[in-house]
Amino acid sequence: MKRIGVFICHCGINIAGTVDIEKLTSQIKEYPNVVHVENYKYMCSSPGQQLINQQIMDKNLDAVVVAACSPSLHENTFRTSVQRVEMNPYNCEIANIREQCSWVHDDKQIATDKAAKIIKSMVEKTVLDEPLMPITVPVNRKALVIGGGVAGMQAALNIANNGYEVILVERESSIGGHMAMLSETFPTLDCSQCILTPKMVEVDQHPNITLITYSEVVEVSGFVGNFKVKIKQKAKYVDWEKCNGCGDCITECPINTPSEFEQQLGERHAIYRPFPQAVPNKVIVDMDECIQCMVCQVFCPTDAIDFNQKDSIVEQEVGAIVLATGYQLYSLKNLPEYGGGEIEDVIDGLAFERLLSASGPTQGVVKRPSDGKIPQDVVFIQCAGSRDPENHMPYCSRICCMYTAKHAMLYKHRVHQGRAYIFYMDIRSGGKDYEEFVQRVMEEERVVYLRGKVSRLYEEDGKVVVCGTDTLTRRNVEIKADLVVTATPIRPIEDIDQLSKLFKISINQNGFLTEAHPKLRPVESLTSGIYLAGCAQAPRDIPDTVAQASGAASMVCALFSSDQLYHDPIIAGVDEDLCSGCGICVGVCPYSARTLNREKGIVEVNEVLCEACGACSAACPSGAAQQRNFTDIQLKNMVKAILG
Amino acid sequence: MNNKLTLENIQQFDLDEFQEISGENIFACYQCGNCSAGCPAADFMDLAPHEVIRLLQLGQIDEVVKTNTVWICAACVTCRVRCPKGVDLSKIMEAVRQIVLRKKNNYVDLNKIESELREKLPQIALVGNFRKFTL
Amino acid sequence: MEISYYPGCTLKTSAKNYEKTGLALLPIFDISPVEIKDWVCCGATYSLTSDNLMYQLAPIRTLIRAKESGNPRLLTLCDMCYNTLKRAALFIENDEEKREKIKNFMDEEETDYRGDEVEVVHLLTLLNEIGSQKISEKLVKSPLDLKIATYYGCMLLRPKEIQADSAENPQLMENIFQGMGVEVVEYPFRTECCGSYQIVNRREIILDRTKKIISSAVKNNADLMVLSCPLCDYNLEATQKELIEQDSNFKPLPVLYFSQLLALILGIDPEINDWSLHNIDPTPVLKRKGLL
Known part of the structure; x- marks a missing residue:
């Protein structure tokens, strides 16, 4: 017979106010297997814990039930505590008589009876509890960061500076992301490229970082500490081992096409790098535009042009993944009331950044796209699709109030006689020094703020x-107006659905990656070992992005701090004698932890992937899928105790 | 400044009844003004369309009724199509009209329309007008 | 192919040119419109209250007639009829309680109506289904350098639930005429309200709207304007005379139903038009452009 001790907590008056503790204590004393019952005002306090440990030793207890608050709060406290007196932590159970009893009842009699039933039921479970040892898994201490914008770069640098290897995958040919396109950043107006390019170079030169650009992750398998990924390196038609970035090929290429980096306001060649400070400083060929005139081949001093290059796949094994895939702007095509992208002089915020940028297509002179004239009246429209649940995006894109104020200010600095008008609904300037910045724009730049939405634009x-x-x-x-600049919503990248499926992490109704907890676990995904950073998770500005990326990196480093991972041993196994190999549990497992071994005709479990949700146990027709310490017989006994 | 808002007069009319007639939740409006900005008849209105909703939100239907705005609205539904909150202002205008009309206060009188004009006008103009402005 | 047809009141009176030319187009594409029996006025404007169901009875009666005709596609030419019938059907389709109430009102009706049995289709939609390709194959008279302004107004496009085309950038008329050697000019007020029923007691609103809309079309070099709503037609056409009197700088613009223009291009006898119904005579420009 198992010797069980029951320890009842008053929780001040939280429990004792509704539950008759003395009566409860005497009721439990008589219950089979219970050899000791004791109550105390605050069981979670240090003396409370000592009291339990003392009784374990004095009464030679095999297991304890602590009747207190929810196990989500103090299960860990008590399980850790009993280990000090050599008790297996899984022989310590919590009976929740607060959230599930005292807090929801007024009647002392009813609450006391219910508390007794809850405790008895937990005693029944404890009788059959087995001592368990945590499952250990080796950790591959190498990280994969996806996305080479400021979020991905920051995460990669932080992890690399902690001494771990990082693979940074970027789909464009250069890292830098959207921040590389910006002119000056609010509220300090530092030149975006000037503060970003040193970071880009640092990433490039870091001995712990392997940069894989113009590439995408196409397959992911495995689990925390042990992911396997396949990365597709898109054909560049240039041998980057040979390319020295001299740019002779670019100068000679006869093809001109609108530049994506310049938001279609400038041109690039068919062989190109997106911008002069590109990292790595290598060129690629855009095969959709290339006419294969071979001029580049003729002028390349290192013989790097290779039109036979094909896409290739590299495989990597990593222990943790940071997703920093960034954003795109909601296309003006979606706003027919604002011309649907057909009016040349209606542009979005990123395009205006390029017009303001000293390295942009107009060298920082604000010229409107239609005729190159310097606009004298510029209208800025905030919330051009944001905060619009009916027709566009329901959420606030968070950065537009600030960048619009910055745009108006920079425009006034460039065109002194020009007039700037900002249509806004509310000004959201809740960042450090942000409100002061907006006030400066209003007071000193005399930008006309108009409170209202723009209904329509036409030419x-x-x-x-x-x-x-x-x-x-x-x-x-x-x-x-001569020029209109719209603050269109921040959207996740186009293929976010695919990304979400690939990594098995959820996205919210707007397509942003979902964090494990909105407040307390903001940089983790629900899949352990996968972390989130930047606008892929929600719209945010540069300081917040960098902070979040550092947060994600520190989670990765914490994971890598040991070469072993411990996984909760409460998992659902397979009783091989009972399993008929029907495979029903394989389909219901949300974590892909179960696989059917056709040769043996049974299901096998990857214990590390199992999150103990119990879906398989419920679905298994033969009772072969049993969750440890939640076996069918334990559950039956618990129910009997509750009903009895 | 007249008509100070006080605890006594804020939201002192039957909003449930209003919601029943209009089928619209006026509290969904966050006063962006898009309805006013796009309204083709705004120049003729005493109150801008967004002000009608604002006054209703505060229970000031009497203020709304005093003005011509609901009688200028031609239910062209431009505001509804562009409203970011999906508020159908044309239904709100109609509800205010109905509240007035149901007190036996017809807004137009067929007998006062010149017979020459009456004969020229297409039926849909007359029927439509009477549907909106009489009970 | 037969299609049920609901004319509505105005097409039988002031908008005769629309009905005659509109219906004359259909046989060219082997479509025979069959006017439904015992139809009643649709009410012209859809009632926007949700607690008064009386106004929905008339349009629903008409939908019942269409259902009884055995031909569940119901053609309308008038934009206001289109709007009212469509919205009334949607209203009861989405609200079972109100559907039951309305049923109880109509005890003399033998046919039950749920809201989704009849598909109301506007002539412009029907022609777009036929397609500009097929229509242009029937071209008889090519206009000479004709520039038109299309005008859609409200009832065909709003609200979204019943719209026949995009509320912001409709193309129904553009699609038809662009294949016909007609240039459709761009101007910003294709979908802006003409003032509607305010013509009865607030004429100044319609004059303001007409001036803005017509002047913009003229400025953008339109030779004439085409539209599909008899009320828009009256408001934008009949009031131009007053505008000329008020302002010597106002340049008038002939306004036609789109079907009148299409009928001329497809070689239908121009005599079916009663040109005297126009206040701004379109015949000089039609002659100049080789259509008369």
Whole structure:
């Protein structure tokens, strides 16, 4: 017979106020297997823990039941505590008589009876509990970071600086992401490229970082500590081992095509690098544009051009993954009321960044796209699709209030006589020094802030007519603008669904990656070993992105701090004698922990992947899938105790 | 400044009844003003369309009824199509009209329309007008 | 192929040119419109209250007639009829309680109506289904350098639940005419309201709207305007005379139903038009462009 001790916590008056502790104590004393019952005001306190440990030794207890609050709060406390007196932690169980009893009842009699049943049921479970040892898994201390924007770079650098190897995969040919496109950053107005390019170079030169650009992850398997990934390296048609980045090929290429990096406002050649500071400083050929005139081949001093290059796959094994896939802007095509992308002088915020950028297509001179004239009246429209659950995106994109204020300010600095108008609904400037920045734009730059949404834009006489309103003066506003800049919503990347399936992590209704807990686990995904950083998780500005990336990196480093991982041993196994190999459990397992071994005709479990949800145990027709310490017989006995 | 908002007069009309007639939740409106900005008849209105909703949110239906706005609205539904919150302002305008009309206060009088005009107008103009402005 | 047809009141009176030319187009594509029996006025404007169901009875009666005809596609030409019938059907389709109430009102009706049995289709949609390719194959008279402004107004496009085309950038008329050697000019007010029923007691609104819409079309070099709604037609056409009197700089623009123009291009006898119904005579420009 197992010798069980029951320890009842008053939790001040949280429990004792509704449950008659003395009566409860005497009721439990008589229960089979219970050899000791004791109550105490705060069992989780240090004296409370000592009291339990003392009784374990004095009464030679095999197991204990602590009747207290929810196990989500103090199970760990008590299980850790009993180990100090050599008790297996899995012989310590919690009976929740607070959240599930005292807090939800007023009647002392009913609450006391219910508390007794809860404890008895937990005693029944404990009788059949087995001592368990944590499952250990080796950890491959190498990280994979996906996305080479500022989030991915920061995460990679932090992990690498901790001494671990990092593979950084980027789908474009250069790292840098959107931050490399920005002109100056709010609220300090530092030149974006000037602060970013040193980081890019650091990534490139870091001995612990392997940079794999122009590549995408196409397959992922395994689990925390032991992921296997396949990375597709897209054909560049240039041998990067040979390419020295001299750019002679670019100068000679006869093809011109709109540049993605310049937001279609400038051109690039068919053989190109996206921008002069590209890292790595290598060129690629855009085969959709290339006419294979071979001029590049002729002028390449290192004989690097290789039109026979094919896509290739590299395989890597890593222990942790950081997803930092970034964002895209909601296309103006989706806004027919704003011209649907057909009006040349209606552009989005990223395009305006390029017009402001000293290295942009106009060398920082603000020229409008249609005729290259310097615009004298510029209208900025905030919430151009954000906060619009009916027609566009329901959420606030968070950065637009700030970058629009910055845009207006920079425009006024470039075009002194120019007039800038900002249509806004609310100003959200909740960052360090942000509100002060917006106030400066209003007070010193004399930017006209108009409180209202713009209903429609149309083209007339070479101008863009803006039909807006100012709700503060209750007047409609019609402005014939030379240029309109829209703050369109931040969206996850186009193929976020595919990414979500590939890594088996969920996305929310707007396509952003879901964190494990919105407050307490903001950089982890629900799949252990996969972490999140940057705008892939939600719209955010550069400081927040960098902070989050460092957070994700520190989670990776914490994981790598030991060469072993410990996994909770409460998993669902397979009783090989009972398993008929029907495979029902394989289908219901949400974690892909179970596989059917056709040769043996039974199901096998990858214990590390099992998260003990119990779906297989419920589905198994033969009772072969039994969850440790939650066996069918334990559950039956618990139910009997509750009903009895 | 007249008509100060006080604890006594904020939300002092039957919002449930209003919601029943209009089928719309006026509290979904966050006052962006898009309806006013795009309204083709706004120039003729005493109150801008967004102000109608704002006053209703605060229970000031009497203020709304005093103005011509709901009688200028031609239910062209431009505001509804562009409203980021999906509020159908045309239904709100109609509900205010109905509240007035149901008190036996017809807004137009067929007998006062010149017979020459009456004969020229297409039926849909007359029927439509009477549907909106009489009970 | 037969299709049920609901004319509505105005097509039988002030919009005769629309009905005659609109229906004359159909036999060219082997479609025979069959006017439904005992139809009643649709009510012209859809009632926007959710607690008064009386206004929904008339359009639903008409839908019942269409259902009884055995031909569940119901053609309308008038935009207001289209809007009212479509919305009434949607109203009861989505609300069982109200559907039951309405049923109880109509005790003389033998046919039950759920809301989704009849498909209301506008002539412009029907022509788009036929397709510009097939339509242009029937071209008889090619217009000479004709520039038109299309005008859609409200009822065909709004609200979204019943729209026949994009509320912001409709192409129904563009699709038809662009294959016909007609240039459709761009101007910003294709979908802006003409003032609708305010013509009865707020004429100044319609004058303001007409001036804005017509002047913009003229400025963008339109030779004439085409549209599909008899109320828009009246508002934008009949009031131009007053605008000329008020403002000597106002340049008038002939306004036609799109079907009148299409009928001329497809070689239908121009005599079916009663040109005297126009206040701004379109015949000079039609002659100049080789269509008369």
